[in-house]
Amino acid sequence: MPSIGAYYFSKTEVDIISSLFIFRSGTAEQVTYMIQPELAPEGFANNAGKRSVYTGRIKYIAKTLSGLQKKGLVALMKPVHTMKFVYYLTQEGLNCAYSIFGIEEHSANLASGWPCDYGYFEYTLYKPSLDRFSHHDLSLNYHLQMLNFAALRGFKYEFIDNRYASREFYTKKQGKNVKRYFRPDGEFKINDKNHYWLEVDMSTERGEKLADKFESYRDYLDVISEGISFSEINETPRSIVFHSSATYITVRWISVFNAFMSKMEKYTPLINFRLTNNSTLSRAADAEVNSNSYLNKVKTNIQIHLKRESGFVGLPDSRSSSPSFIKLLSSDEDALGWSPNIVIVENSDGSKQILLFERLEGLESLGIARIIDLNKKLQELEIGRSGQIKEIIPILYYYDITPDETTVKGTGVDMVLRRTLSKLIVHDAKNNLWFDGFNNIEIKGNPLMYRRD
Known part of the structure; x- marks a missing residue:
């Protein structure tokens, strides 16, 4: 004792x-x-x-x-x-x-x-505040749920609260250094390497107040990434999890997603934003823990389609049991700041389509943001300047959570983007099924050739 x-x-x-x-x-x-x-x-x-x-x-x-x-x-x-x-x-x-x-x-x-x-x-x-106790309690239950999932599913979960996650930083305003505060509600790690910021959302913030939260993230990231590429920043989370008290979570998604996209600007294709509540957290945790295995399942699923017929640029070695996507030139990946998962299809007239594979597992932003980013920057990249790329065909894959149309609602304001999303293909990686993203009809033939001219 x-x-x-x-x-x-x-x-x-x-x-x-x-x-x-x-x-x-x-x-x-x-x-x-x-x-x-x-x-x-x-x-x-x-x-x-x-x-x-x-x-x-x-x-x-x-x-x-x-x-x-x-x-x-x-x-x-x-x-x-x-x-x-x-x-x-x-x-x-x-x-x-x-x-x-x-x-x-x-x-x-x-x-x-x-x-x-x-x-x-x-x-x-140390002492919890009665005024903000509901906020504190939602955060506490978030961590308890994640620790429960970790214990039962065999992954490692660690967290810190806002006292440790908060940072002071300085920005220039009218020629003077101005002290600012970056105050997420916490951070957590899954299996040591997957690092996240946590925001506890009581569903009371809207409009400018909600936008200000993401503006603080952007300003902080601007300061710590000044003079270096984002990929070189160590010990900085690559995801934000918004854990909400809202039960109407798909409705809440539209508000927080649009605020994130409008204020995070160049960081939207680099940092994933995920919205959860107590009812959806379990499957969201599975998506994060199993992210690599889900992607590997997609690679396995496309192998047979790549081998079945000609028309693909960068056909993987038929002797390989571990197919991979085509890699862009390093200069193109540096310009993007991220590495796309792509297959290139050659049309009968010699023009080419880029099939861009991105995950959409629940209410998360990264796949949508990367579709937007590659469309905007394509003509600035070596692959786009060749003049041979006709269009980008987005393929959003999932394993366990069937996408809801609300997930992408609000992203199609730009006409070019609307046209791109009208060509969307959705892939059920678990069951190796493919669907037309416009009308949800199952694709029976080779899905990689489905949009080919």
């Missing part, structure tokens, strides 16, 4: 204090899932504000929390939006947490917030 100062703690008490330090608050049920995320039942976050039938484990955690409260290490509050009591550390409890993690006062500015690298903060920055 470890001792800290005048206290002797059981392992469970240490786990509770440590969890309340990292997550800042929690009901008895939430604290149980902080310690053992695999115990969380499916859909628990949708019932977060309702009374639960406590299991034996949750009852034990509740009893232990009560004991820590009697010791003066844990306090409780009852926010308006929930029927449950919420626990958090007192100042003395926070001091115990600092001792558990070996944190000294000088370490706040040095710590990253990632596991085993926590910082010291004044109590006012």
